[in-house]
Amino acid sequence: MGSTRNKKLILVMLSLGLLTLAGYGIYAWQTHGDRSKQISYTAFMQKVNAGSIARARIAGEEITADAKSGEKYRLFVPAGANLPDLLIAKKVDLTSTPASGGPKWFEIGFFVAIAVFLIVVLRRFTSMGRSRAxxxxxxxxxxxxxxxxxxxxxxxxxxxxxxxxxxxxxxxxxxxxxxxxxxxxxxxxxxxxxxxxxxxxxxxxxxxxxxxxxxxxxxxxxxxxxxxxxxxxxxxxxxxxxxxxxxxxxxxxxxxxxxxxxxxxxxxxxxxxxxxxxxxxxxxxxxxxxxxxxxxxxxxxxxxxxxxxxxxxVGSPDIRGREAILKVHAKNVPLHDEVDLMVIARGTPGFSGADLANVVNEAAIMAARSNKERVEMIDFDLAKDKVLMGAEKKSMVLSDKSKLSTAYHEAGHVLVAKLTPGCDPVHKVTIIPRGRAMGVTVQIPEDDIYCYTKEMLVAHLKVLMGGRAAEELIYRTTTTGAGNDLARATDTARKMVCEWGMSRAFGPVAFGHNESAEPGAKKGFSDVTALEIDNEIRSIVTGCYSDVMALLRENMDVLERLSRELFAKETLASAEIDAILGLPEVEDDAGMAAA
Structure with missing residues (x-):
């Protein structure tokens, strides 16, 4: 800390020195910038009598004069001298102005500026070490x-x-x-x-x-x-x-x-x-x-x-905790009799307290926008969708070709989720642009999940692959719309290999991850092992993708039917999806795990 104080003192002293030099330079320029030569009163009178002075200016007790030869002179008038009459008699161009207080005010202003600067600097440095709590x-x-x-x-x-x-x-x-x-x-x-x-x-x-x-x-x-x-x-x-x-x-x-x-x-x-x-x-x-x-x-x-x-x-709340949080935030919100906070809590697994507070706030805003006196259940549903998926981009007008491509993509997610054991139930799918997504498939777990099995994670990977696989089967090409899906799938596969010991090649070994490592820190494993890890991650992801491609090929007619319905209606709820697939209707609670 001593070195820090020395640095502060040196900085203040340097600042003071620079300001002093700057002030002196300005003052010297003002007083000597005219390059005039100071002469005595006697010498000046001799030049006046000789007729060599062309112009003169009297400012109080100071005289500045220009000689016909181009030289400039400066002198001070002695008390009692009657100089103006003599200058006029000698036909000198004479001007007179009152005494200027400019230099004195400049000096005062300069030193005031120095004082203000030093006060600001000292306060800055003395307050820098104070706590901002x-x-x-x-x-x-x-x-x-x-x-x-x-x-x-x-x-x-x-x-x-x-x-x-x-x-x-x-x-x-x-x-x-x-x-x-x-x-x-x-x-x-x-x-x-x-x-x-x-x-x-x-x-x-x-x-x-x-x-x-x-x-x-x-x-x-x-x-x-x-x-x-x-x-x-x-x-x-x-x-x-x-x-x-x-x-x-x-x-x-x-x-x-x-x-x-x-x-x-x-x-x-x-x-x-x-x-x-x-x-x-x-x-x-x-x-x-x-x-x-x-x-x-x-x-x-x-x-x-x-x-x-x-x-x-302090973890994410369970269903009873979510209901209690909703009650706290809805305490001052007038609710319709139909509103059941337990239903909302059941449909929001994984939500944090801040997410639930946002849902209540958004629901109140939507109800007020519709001039309602009380917040209804539909307002909570819309608010939940907005928090989960982002606001609808109503101004974004998509062509029929883009809408149909998005419909196939989302239908691929839905169909894989419905046909793969261990997947979370599908709650809703939409091709209306929301947030940064062109479409969203919404899944919910039936219960709060605190630990995932390998089968659950593989099922999740397959659902993520469903959109890209559907695009490739229908259009024989792929789009950038699957970028987020691939990033999430790769990240999940990497954690399966490096953190959770779910790899056949490595078995129950954890290699850790580099998120907590400082820049330049060692990885903890060799470059050969790093290459093997990358190959194993690729094997898991591509294996899931191959399984999804085979699954969708076997159900192309269902994929077509689901895509066309989604294209026509833009949003399908769980019951509508089951009806299209010919599955028995299952009671659904709102929630999300977007794919």
Whole structure:
């Protein structure tokens, strides 16, 4: 940090020196830029009497004169001299102006500018090392556990943290030491920040909130200074909660071979965070909550005992959790009697709390747009489709040829999903452009799925291949419309080989993935193995594609019939699809896994 202060001081001194030189140069140019020669009053009078002066200008006590020879003179008039009459008598072109205060005002303005600049620079540098955390006083924190739905297990795990904040001494009576660091782990939108606020609200303590990216700056040492300032504020406000969102921005694994090692700004910031957490006194009343959706990339020093030694998983809610979340967000929304939140919850597997909040909000907006007094079930269905598939692009007019091509593509997805065991049921298919997709096939799982079998993943790969296979069978060519399908299929196959041990060639071996690796880090396996992995991924994807091609060839008549109906109606629901395929009607709940 000492070197950082020296750099700041050097920068300020250089700025002051440059401004001083610039000011002196401007002033010197103003005063000497005319290249006039300063002479005495006696010499000037001799030249006037000799008739060698052509023009003269009197400004207060200063005289500037031009000689007939082209020379320029400058002098000051002595007190009591009656110079104008003499100049007029000698036929000198004389002009007179009042004394100018220009140089004096320039000097004052220049030094005022220097002062303002230095104040701005000093404030900038002194504030750069201050924490940018936003503090919410306990009187302003209105969030409680009752406002958090769908995360009951996480709330239970945090109850003792609330008790600790309310009465830190209670836990030290029997020699216990409460964890001072709690890491909230879960996918985006599951309510990690909301839970942290609820802990502060339940404990009735101040809440400091900051993002991990707000620590790091381009200047080395600034992040460490902000960490020190944050914890200095927290110690003054204890008991309190310090919440660091997206801690992986500053807590990523350190590697001395990458990014400059310990001299790197992020590493220094992380080191200071570790030091501050180690410096907590027993039951000091400060709890550090942090949130991340990538715990695998965090430095091991952060997760050891005494720091973030308690991890609380905040996952996607189950069906009961989704219903509870919908009730929370629909609390102030007038609902029609026909609205059944359990039906909506059943049809939204995999939705996070943020997704469900968006569904309720979109439904309310659609109802208001239609001048309804209450939100109806149809509004929720439309809102769910918008959240899942994107808004309809009504302004995009497709030719019949493009519509028919899209219909064959989506019909291929649907038919493979219907004829392949282990696939999720199809809820809806549409060829109306939505978001970035020309068409969407919507599938739903019958129940919440927390673990996938190899058969389920292979079935998913085949559904993804169905669109491209249908295009190739009908048109003897392929389009760019299958690009996203291929990317998802390849990614799934790679995880099957590298992470889940679902490859015949490699068996139960995990090679990991490179998402968490720093640039330049080793892969953990040889180039020969990497080539074999690529071949195995290709084998899985092409194998599924061959099976799909054979399946569609055997059912070309059904593919044609389904495509023509989809082309005519543009959107088909589950019951309509079953009717076209001649399958018995099955009750369907809305949801999605778009292909």
């Amino acid at each position: 936003r503090m919410i006083d306990h009187a302003e924190s209105a969030t409680r556990f009752s406002d958090v739905a769908g995360a009951e297990e996480a709330k239970v795990e945090l109850l003792d943290t609330v008790e600790f904040l309310k009465d830190p001494k209670k836990f030290s009576l029997l020699g216990g030491k409460m964890p001072t660091g709690v890491l909230l782990v879960g996918p985006p939108g599951t309510g990690k920040t909301l839970i942290a606020r609820a802990v502060a609200g339940e404990a009735d303590v101040p809440f400091f909130s900051i993002s991990g990216s707000e620590f790091v700056e381009m200047y080395v040492g600034v992040g460490a200074s902000r960490v020190r300032d944050l914890f200095a504020q927290a110690k003054k406000a204890a008991p309190c909660i310090v919440f660091i969102d997206e801690i992986d921005a500053v807590g990523r694994k350190r590697d001395a071979a990458v990014g400059g090692g310990a001299s790197d700004e992020r590493d220094q910031t992380l080191n200071q965070l570790l030091v501050e957490m180690d410096g907590f006194e027993v039951n000091s009343g400060i709890v550090v909550l942090a949130a991340t959706n990538r715990p695998e990339i965090l430095d091991a020093a952060l997760l050891r005992s005494g720091r973030f030694d308690r991890q609380v998983t």
